[in-house]
Amino acid sequence: MPFTQTDQKYMQRAIELAKKGRFTTSPNPNVGCVITLNDEIVGEGFHLKAGAGHAEVNALAMAKEKSLGATCYVTLEPCSHFGRTPPCALALVKAGVKRVVIAMVDPNPKVAGRGISILEEAGIIVEVGLLTAQAEQLNLGFITRMKFKRPRITVKMASSLDGKTALKNGESKWITGKAARADVQYFRAQQSAILTGINTVLLDNPSLNVRYQELINSPQITPELLPEANVRQPIRILLDSNNKLTLQEHLFSLPGKVLIVSLTARDRSDFDLCTADVEQIICPKNDLNKIDLHELMSLLNQYEINDLWVEAGATLAGELFKCDLVDEFILYQAIKLMGDQSRSLVNLPHFSTMNDIIKLKLQSVVQIGDDIRLINHRE
Amino acid sequence: MPFTQTDQKYMQRAIELAKKGRFTTSPNPNVGCVITLNDEIVGEGFHLKAGAGHAEVNALAMAKEKSLGATCYVTLEPCSHFGRTPPCALALVKAGVKRVVIAMVDPNPKVAGRGISILEEAGIIVEVGLLTAQAEQLNLGFITRMKFKRPRITVKMASSLDGKTALKNGESKWITGKAARADVQYFRAQQSAILTGINTVLLDNPSLNVRYQELINSPQITPELLPEANVRQPIRILLDSNNKLTLQEHLFSLPGKVLIVSLTARDRSDFDLCTADVEQIICPKNDLNKIDLHELMSLLNQYEINDLWVEAGATLAGELFKCDLVDEFILYQAIKLMGDQSRSLVNLPHFSTMNDIIKLKLQSVVQIGDDIRLINHRE
Numbered sequence: 001m002p003f004t005q006t007d008q009k010y011m012q013r014a015i016e017l018a019k020k021g022r023f024t025t026s027p028n029p030n031v032g033c034v035i036t037l038n039d040e041i042v043g044e045g046f047h048l049k050a051g052a053g054h055a056e057v058n059a060l061a062m063a064k065e066k067s068l069g070a071t072c073y074v075t076l077e078p079c080s081h082f083g084r085t086p087p088c089a090l091a092l093v094k095a096g097v098k099r100v101v102i103a104m105v106d107p108n109p110k111v112a113g114r115g116i117s118i119l120e121e122a123g124i125i126v127e128v129g130l131l132t133a134q135a136e137q138l139n140l141g142f143i144t145r146m147k148f149k150r151p152r153i154t155v156k157m158a159s160s161l162d163g164k165t166a167l168k169n170g171e172s173k174w175i176t177g178k179a180a181r182a183d184v185q186y187f188r189a190q191q192s193a194i195l196t197g198i199n200t201v202l203l204d205n206p207s208l209n210v211r212y213q214e215l216i217n218s219p220q221i222t223p224e225l226l227p228e229a230n231v232r233q234p235i236r237i238l239l240d241s242n243n244k245l246t247l248q249e250h251l252f253s254l255p256g257k258v259l260i261v262s263l264t265a266r267d268r269s270d271f272d273l274c275t276a277d278v279e280q281i282i283c284p285k286n287d288l289n290k291i292d293l294h295e296l297m298s299l300l301n302q303y304e305i306n307d308l309w310v311e312a313g314a315t316l317a318g319e320l321f322k323c324d325l326v327d328e329f330i331l332y333q334a335i336k337l338m339g340d341q342s343r344s345l346v347n348l349p350h351f352s353t354m355n356d357i358i359k360l361k362l363q364s365v366v367q368i369g370d371d372i373r374l375i376n377h378r379e
Numbered sequence: 380m381p382f383t384q385t386d387q388k389y390m391q392r393a394i395e396l397a398k399k400g401r402f403t404t405s406p407n408p409n410v411g412c413v414i415t416l417n418d419e420i421v422g423e424g425f426h427l428k429a430g431a432g433h434a435e436v437n438a439l440a441m442a443k444e445k446s447l448g449a450t451c452y453v454t455l456e457p458c459s460h461f462g463r464t465p466p467c468a469l470a471l472v473k474a475g476v477k478r479v480v481i482a483m484v485d486p487n488p489k490v491a492g493r494g495i496s497i498l499e500e501a502g503i504i505v506e507v508g509l510l511t512a513q514a515e516q517l518n519l520g521f522i523t524r525m526k527f528k529r530p531r532i533t534v535k536m537a538s539s540l541d542g543k544t545a546l547k548n549g550e551s552k553w554i555t556g557k558a559a560r561a562d563v564q565y566f567r568a569q570q571s572a573i574l575t576g577i578n579t580v581l582l583d584n585p586s587l588n589v590r591y592q593e594l595i596n597s598p599q600i601t602p603e604l605l606p607e608a609n610v611r612q613p614i615r616i617l618l619d620s621n622n623k624l625t626l627q628e629h630l631f632s633l634p635g636k637v638l639i640v641s642l643t644a645r646d647r648s649d650f651d652l653c654t655a656d657v658e659q660i661i662c663p664k665n666d667l668n669k670i671d672l673h674e675l676m677s678l679l680n681q682y683e684i685n686d687l688w689v690e691a692g693a694t695l696a697g698e699l700f701k702c703d704l705v706d707e708f709i710l711y712q713a714i715k716l717m718g719d720q721s722r723s724l725v726n727l728p729h730f731s732t733m734n735d736i737i738k739l740k741l742q743s744v745v746q747i748g749d750d751i752r753l754i755n756h757r758e
Contacts, residue, residue, distance in 0.1 A: 146552070336737060342730070345719075349718065357539065357715050
């Protein structure tokens with residue numbers, strides 16, 4: 001069915017509203033909702049975080065009695081289940097809306113279409129498929145988790161123009177500049193979890209957290225858009241196959257959740273002195289006696305991780321590419337040359353023909369300070 | 380002195396005219412000229428190629444008697460010497476122009492200011508310095524040659540995102556796509572000379588020429604802008620320290636000039652069977668018994684090379700960077716990963732601190748087909 005320009009305008013607004021939740025909704029999806037009556041917005045809402053009102057409920061609360069006979073634009077199919085809140089589909093029926101326009105169906109195969117059924121059974125006109133591609137962009141991680149029972153995986157790296165990440169002696173501070181590092185904070189703040197390998201932890205002793213003081217250096221962030229109190233620390237996930245972590249590493253002294261992934265269990269009492277909320281998960285190994293990354297991603301599903309941000313070294317990045325587990329590859333490049341004797345970006349098997357190399361698809365390239373940032377997707 | 384918006388407009392037009400010569404003027408500079416009378420353009424001209432009329436002469440020819448009392452906008456100081464044509468400064472005096480606006484002074488220290496003196500001595504109002512930066516961009520190579528007695532050097536390379544140029548076994552065809560290769564043709568067509576090293580010649584057997592059929596795939600080129608007959612083949616310069624070339628290599632069967640740079644002379648009769656016009660120059664060696672690149676650039680000065688385009692392998696590129704002889708570094712990056720076992724972009728000495736690595740300054744980054752092109756300058 002053809003949508004009007006008016007429909008487009010209101011759905012576009014609903015998408016903008018949905019984006020406001022992007023730092024806080026995980027593990028829930030980002031959803032925006034606009035209610036109109038006689039070509040006038042009478043209610044608006046978005047989902048801020050788990051436990052808070054859904055977008056439709058918030059919009060209905062604003063519209064009050066004006067929802068009677070109204071049109072409702074919502075970026076995701078209204079929910080049909082009793083969860084933390086009653087189902088939104090029922091709330092829309094109860095409020096007496098006349099027509100519901102939906103950008104995309106719920107990606108969860110178990111629930112997809114049920115919200116729509118509730119509405120239709122109540123005699124509401126339901127139209128699906130307006131600005132679907134944009135709506136999907138709001139929830140790439142949520143969609144991946146629902147469809148494939150694993151998080152959406154973004155690998156982030158930084159290198160010189162000649163693809164080097166550190167000098168031979170390991171020195172690497174700093175390849176990229178302050179603006180690029182603030183940009184990383186902007187991405188980190190939107191993730192469900194940040195994963196890295198044991199070598200990065202032992203070598204760099206990173207915090208792997210979101211630092212508000214750096215974050216607000218990012219031009220995309222203002223205190224109005226993201227007040228400090230709304231910053232949600234992603235789960236930190238550390239791959240430590242053979243229990244090499246001493247637990248004295250810096251990140252264990254910071255609040256928030258840490259998941260250690262190992263092949264064998266360590267004494268739980270080890271974690272008692274950590275400020276962080278530490279948990280160990282034991283992962284099956286692959287043929288090479290290493291953590292099986294496919295198995296790991298399935299295990300992570302129970303933690304409801306939509307978006308997984310990997311700050312990887314050359315080995316882990318290579319393993320993820322080999323397993324075809326990289327949905328997005330973000331590379332910050334400094335306009336510098338480090339030479340053939342420096343360390344290479346990604347460890348891959350020996351290729352004997354150009355057909356075998358890894359091909360990606362450029363999504364965007366922009367200058368960030370003195371550096372550039374490339375966002376690439378699976379081809 | 381303050382220039383008016385009208386002045387700006389006409390000088391901008393003169394700059395656009397100058398650009399039309401960029402495929403053909405070498406070794407001469409690009410120059411454009413606009414003559415106005417009563418705020419109306421009465422003459423326009425640009426320099427097409429050595430031996431053809433200078434920009435001012437062409438504009439005067441169009442203006443005819445309307446040059447009396449006119450204003451002349453010219454991107455470069457009018458010449459003062461009798462060369463292939465009589466001095467343009469005298470021609471302007473003779474034509475009775477009232478005022479001459481000049482974007483930039485002649486960069487040749489031996490002649491700078493003489494053209495201006497001739498005009499001023501004839502009572503013409505001369506104003507210098509309008510849109511100077513833009514005018515300099517027209518003639519970066521010419522300016523470098525005049526000031527430093529060497530060509531302006533652009534190093535062009537192509538690599539994967541992880542800075543690799545070939546597989547371990549040497550295979551590299553093709554890292555970048557058709558559009559990037561057409562773009563290279565667009566740049567080649569504007570060069571005075573193309574230089575490469577012996578290894579590239581022996582490995583790739585390249586033509587190192589401008590191929591019109593590929594060139595017109597570049598979106599910047601149309602047959603109107605550059606008719607096939609106007610394509611000028613840059614001089615091909617091959618670094619062959621120890622006379623390893625067999626002269627059976629493909630490029631010797633193509634017409635045009637080839638300069639072989641060696642440390643010792645070979646028999647001149649070797650060249651008799653080549654279709655190309657081959658010449659050998661003997662270059663002094665450096666402390667490592669290799670071609671001294673600084674000496675080479677001075678030697679090239681006698682060939683009036685403004686813009687030297689280097690299609691280098693990792694060794695030659697590294698040597699040029701070490702000698703601080705890279706004015707511009709153009710990198711085509713394919714959105715691909717080739718892994719740590721593939722060949723690195725540039726051979727540089729071992730660096731023990733990040734302060735020692737090579738830093739460049741990004742001028743632009745754009746997508747070209749599936750690849751990206753970065754233009755970088757010396758920091």
